[in-house]
Structure formats: structure tokens, C-alpha cells
Amino acid sequence: MPFDAQAPYLSTAAAPAGRSRAVAIWLFAVAAMVWIMVALGGATRLTGSGLSIMEWAPFRGTLPPMSEAEWNRLYDLYRTIPQYELVNRGFGLEGFKGIFWLEWSHRLWGRLIGLAYAGGLAWFWLRGAIPRGYGGRLLLLLALGGLQGAVGWFMVASGFEADRTAVSPWRLVIHLGLALFLFAMLLWTALTLMRPHRDAPPAAARLRPLAHATAGLVVLTMLAGGFVAGIRAGLDYNTFPLMAGRIVPEGYGALSPFARNLVENVATVQFNHRLLATLAGLSALVLAALALARLPAGAARGAALGFAAVVMLQYGLGVATLVNVVPAWLGTLHQAVAVAVLGSALVLLHSLRAPRPERAARQME
Known part of the structure; x- marks a missing residue:
């Protein structure tokens, strides 16, 4: 079906109810993914896993280490920060792997959220299923999701500073607050589409x-x-x-x-x-x-x-x-x-x- 620039702005009344319901279900699903993400973030913080990956590689970091040499390279990086010296000194490569996998899962889940949201948005937009008045809000959510990834790295980087064994409390609260705001916007939008x-x-x-x-x-x-x-x-x-x-x-x-x-x-x-x-x-x-x-x-x-x-x-x-x-x-x-x-x-x-x-x-x- 050819793309119609006006199609995404069909009125809520004119658009079939089933389309608005489908968009709402998609947003509910993404909100649930954000919910899981917040829980994973709590687990990484409580286990001290959040500083185990010292590189921000949005694409290359999707795959975990595939060789022993890569594991050792990442472990050597980790051994340069205060958390290793003051908390985990001497826990070895196996101990490092234990905290690495949780942080890697946290970041992977964030990438999956981005894929689910961006892919869903493109699908509904090209099919002309975005109700009138919601296009700008949904694009804003996409931008905020990308910002959240950058804020996450901004938070993690604070944990590499001298004498720190954890991230900055201020940056942690900003990261958490933005996640909750995203969840709230997703849920409120879905509720409004489902029950206008x-x-x-x-x-x-x-x-x-x-x-x-x-x-x-x-x-x-x-x-x-x-x-x-x-x-x-x-x-x-x-x-x-x-x-x-x-x-x-x-x-x-x-x-x-x-x-x-x-x-x-x-x-x-x-x-x-x-x-x-x-x-x-x-x-x-x-x-x-x-x-x-x-x-x-x-x-x-x-x-x-x-x-x-x-x-x-x-x-x-x-x-x-x-x-x-x-x-x-x-x-x-x-x-x-x-x-x-x-x-x-x-x-x-x-x-x-x-x-x-x-x-x-x-x-x-």
C-alpha cells in the first residue's frame, strides 16, 4: 500500500475502533517491557553489576564476548575502576562474568524495547493506523526513549570516577525518573486509546x-x-x-x-x-x-x-x-x-x- 502522508492523521472517530485498540495493545506491551527494565535496573544496582561494562557501544555491544581474549579485554578494563579495587579485587574472571551477564541483559532488554517501539511505530504509521492527534506524542516518546539510553550511559560513567564504587545518586534518580515518565506516558496513552x-x-x-x-x-x-x-x-x-x-x-x-x-x-x-x-x-x-x-x-x-x-x-x-x-x-x-x-x-x-x-x-x- 503506498504511503499517504495524511493517513496517519485519521480522526479517532473515523478510524476503525480495532486500529486504535491495536495501537493501545502495542503501547501496553511496550509499557510492560519498560516495567521489566526498571526491575532489571534495580537488580543490577543491588548486585553491583551496573559498572561491569565500561563501553557504550549501542550496536556492537548487542553481542556478548565471543572469545576468551574479548572476555579478558573487558575484565582488564573493569580492573581499572575503583569498584574493582575497593569492592571486588581478586574475584577473578568468573566473578566478573557473574556481574557482566546481568548488566548485559539489562542493556539488551533496553535495545529490545527500542526495537519494539520503533518497529511498531513504523508499522502503524505506514498503515495509516495512528489516530489523529497522537503522531507527535508517539514521536516524542521515541525521542525520549533514545534520550534514556544516553542518560543511562551518563549515569554509568559517573561510577568510573576516582573513589566511587557506585553511580552518582543524582544521575541514578534522573535515570529512574525518566524511565517512570516513559512508562507513565505509554500507559496513559494506551488507556486513552482503549477508553477514549x-x-x-x-x-x-x-x-x-x-x-x-x-x-x-x-x-x-x-x-x-x-x-x-x-x-x-x-x-x-x-x-x-x-x-x-x-x-x-x-x-x-x-x-x-x-x-x-x-x-x-x-x-x-x-x-x-x-x-x-x-x-x-x-x-x-x-x-x-x-x-x-x-x-x-x-x-x-x-x-x-x-x-x-x-x-x-x-x-x-x-x-x-x-x-x-x-x-x-x-x-x-x-x-x-x-x-x-x-x-x-x-x-x-x-x-x-x-x-x-x-x-x-x-x-x-
């Missing part, structure tokens, strides 16, 4: 401010968790609910100027993460109670209850991860479920969208 109509019940209007505030708390908690991971704050104060026998730990705000405490002070960073998580959990429970009391049975009420359930699951996982001193498998699960919390928040906000003015008028008739 705003059909929240009138009673949802009173819940929207609280739902948006709770979603904001969830995002802040996740970004605070990035700083906890970045400075390994979870390895201290491994009791709950008190921190070294106190609600507010000794040493909170000890650094000067105070802003440094928010990203460098273990006591401050961990306390802030706990506080934000607790506020988000309480807010989610209040939201669920209000939904039960005020919303009729349906998508909006179900989304509110589901959101509260996932938030509380994540809260419990966070406590378990802390008191067990952050085992890699539990820390990885905690990071994976964080994406589920974000996803459930987006589903909730989408189900609570205010009807268009003309639709709202019809509801009041």
Missing part, C-alpha cells in the same frame, strides 16, 4: 483533588527511594517503625547547608522516604474509604480500591526490605512493585477524568 470516553460518575469530582495529591505523594516517594538507593541508606536503621529508637533519628539535618541532607545524609534520606511512604499509604486508604462511600460500583471505585491495595502491598515490601537489610531479590521486587503503584495511580486518575462539558450536561439531564 470520560465516563466518571458525578460523585468522582470530590475525589479528584485527593487522588491527584495521593498520586503526587507516590511519585515523590519513588524519587526519594532513588536517593535511598543511590547512597545505600537502606543498609542503616534497619528497624521499624523507629530509627535507632527514635521517631526522628539523631543526626537528621546535621549537614550544612540543610539542602545537602536531602540527598547526602543517610538519616535524613531514609526518614524522608519513610515519611512520604506513610503519608501516601494513609492518603490511599482514605481515598479507598471515600470511594466505597461515595462512588457507585464500577471502574472508578474499583480503581481506587485496587490502588490502595497495591500501595499497601508496596509499603509492606518496603518494611520487609528494610528490616532484612535489603537482600537483592527483595529490593528488586520492591522496585518492581513501585512501578505497579505508579501504574495503578494512573489507572485511577484516568478513571476519574471529568466528563467533557457536553457529556456532563447529558449526565445531569
